[in-house]
Amino acid sequence: MAAVGVHVPVMEREVLEIYEGVAGMDSEAVFVDATLGAGGHALAVLGKFPRASLVAFEQDADARALAAVRLSVYGSRVRIVPENFRRMATLAGREDWPGADGILFDLGVSNMQLTDPERGFSFQDDGPLDMRMDQDGDSITAGEFIATRGVPELARVFREYGEERYAYQIAKALVRERERGESPATTGEFTALIRKTLPAPVQRKMGGHPARRVFQALRIAVNSELEALNEGLDGAIAAAGRTGVIVVISYHSLEDRIVKRRFLKWSTEGLGRALTKRPFTPGSDEIEANRSSRSAKLRAFIKGETANKGKKSRRHGQDESALGKA
Ligand SMILES: C[S@@+](CC[C@H](N)C(=O)[O-])C[C@H]1O[C@@H](n2cnc3c(N)ncnc32)[C@H](O)[C@@H]1O
Structure with missing residues (x-):
């Protein structure tokens, strides 16, 4: 850990x-x-x-x-x-x-918050897909968010809050996994899905980690x-x-x-x-x-x-x- x-x-x-x-x-x-x-x-x-x-x-x-x-x-x-x-x-x-x-x-x-894998903010370590700053409040976890929102809403969040060019493709891939009963439940599973979705040359050219923008977007949405x-x-x-x-x-x-x-x-x-x-x-x-x-x-x-x-x-x-x- x-x-x-x-x-x-x-x-x-x-x-x-x-x-x-x-x-x-x-x-x-x-x-x-x-x-x-x-x-x-x-x-x-x-x-x-x-x-x-x-x-x-x-x-x-x-x-x-x-x-x-x-x-x-x-x-x-x-x-x-x-x-x-x-x-x-x-x-x-x-x-x-x-x-x-x-x-x-x-x-x-x-x-x-970022460096504690149990909080689910980090794409570097594996942990529950949580991302709530207030764990006692009413907000849903990041895992619940991606398991319940449709493609348009997910794509909007990834595009608007993360400026992710592949927002739609990632949203589609998420919903596809969900329909197979395999919605990501951990940060590691979510990162793997993002890596699988983004074209390899795009990932190579990205300055930071390929999941960085999407994680940031999801965090902003989960915590309003x-x-x-x-x-x-x-x-x-x-x-x-x-x-x-x-x-x-x-x-x-x-x-x-x-x-x-x-x-x-x-x-x-x-x-x-x-x-x-x-x-x-x-x-x-x-x-x-x-x-x-x-x-x-x-x-x-x-x-x-x-x-x-x-x-x-x-x-x-x-x-x-x-x-x-x-
Ligand atoms: C960047 S840190 C602040 C660090 C602090 N200035 C220091 O020097 O230690 C942001 C903190 O604000 C809290 N926070 C973020 N949004 C908040 C909100 N809407 N209401 C209350 N706390 C919030 C987070 O939980 C986090 O602990």
């Missing part, structure tokens, strides 16, 4: 710099971590802002248990909410909610990730305080597009402005040290501030160009 890898927080420096722009080091700032994971970003934020408190959403019970141990030194400054961040709007609905100074979404799966992001952003703009920032790190072009469009819409509506004209990306040092960061894109939005205050922002007390490569 493969060792379960610890998650290294992505673009941590950039997140802290953005937070420093809105919250004084000594202030009783309130932060929200929408995707707690192993608590890497949370630890960094709580360490940097000694009087701040943090509310953290996490839908994966294993991740919550690990993060709770790692964050236990911070005692009552941390509250872990065992929910999908779709429910972020409930914070804003609370009478005593002060408004968040910073909200972070670090989307996708963690290294712990795009729907969750849309609802989470609605909740975030409501839960952010008067000058709160919303920071989103995404790893998929569809997610980044949703974030970009939403920030544009909020700007047009006069709710605030984007701090990142173009997304920030990790530097080569970070990518070298942590390969999982290579596709990361970070965008940030500040609520309640509509005019670009120029290069030196007095409110942020920092040169915006220092925030990155905007």
Whole structure:
């Protein structure tokens, strides 16, 4: 069995710099971590802002248990909410909610999820075809998904979420196996079916593993990730305080597009402005040290501030160009 890898927080420096722009080091700032994971970003934020408190959403019970141990030194400054961040709007609905100074979404799966074969996210190891981030919720497993959806739905998911050119052929092959009573039940069986379906020269030319795109697509569908992001952003703009920032790190072009469009819409509506004209990306040092960061894109939005205050922002007390490569 493969060792379960610890998650290294992505673009941590950039997140802290953005937070420093809105919250004084000594202030009783309130932060929200929408995707707690192993608590890497949370630890960094709580360490940097000694009087701040943090509310953290996490839908994966294993991740919550690990993060709770790692964050236990911070005692009552941390509250872990065992929910999908779709429910972020409930914070804003609370009478005593002060408004968040910073909200972070670090989307996708963690290294712990990816490297544990029992979770079924990995095409590298054999395990049950599960892929649910929330194993206690209502969502069906990846195995159930491919065993119950028709060719058009499967092909749409593989094409739209995975940009897989052979989406239709893979969907057809799946349904054919199913009709023979041989629907894949493990990640190994599913990978073998993909390998059998894709023409050999195509597989040879592919940059990554031939099953990578389809696995990613299936994971996005099983966890309704795009729907969750849309609802989470609605909740975030409501839960952010008067000058709160919303920071989103995404790893998929569809997610980044949703974030970009939403920030544009909020700007047009006069709710605030984007701090990142173009997304920030990790530097080569970070990518070298942590390969999982290579596709990361970070965008940030500040609520309640509509005019670009120029290069030196007095409110942020920092040169915006220092925030990155905007
Ligand atoms: C990339 S990891 C976050 C890692 C974290 N920032 C750290 O430094 O350790 C993403 C985490 O978000 C969780 N997650 C993803 N979508 C979620 C959602 N809609 N609601 C709650 N948690 C979610 C996943 O279960 C996973 O643990």
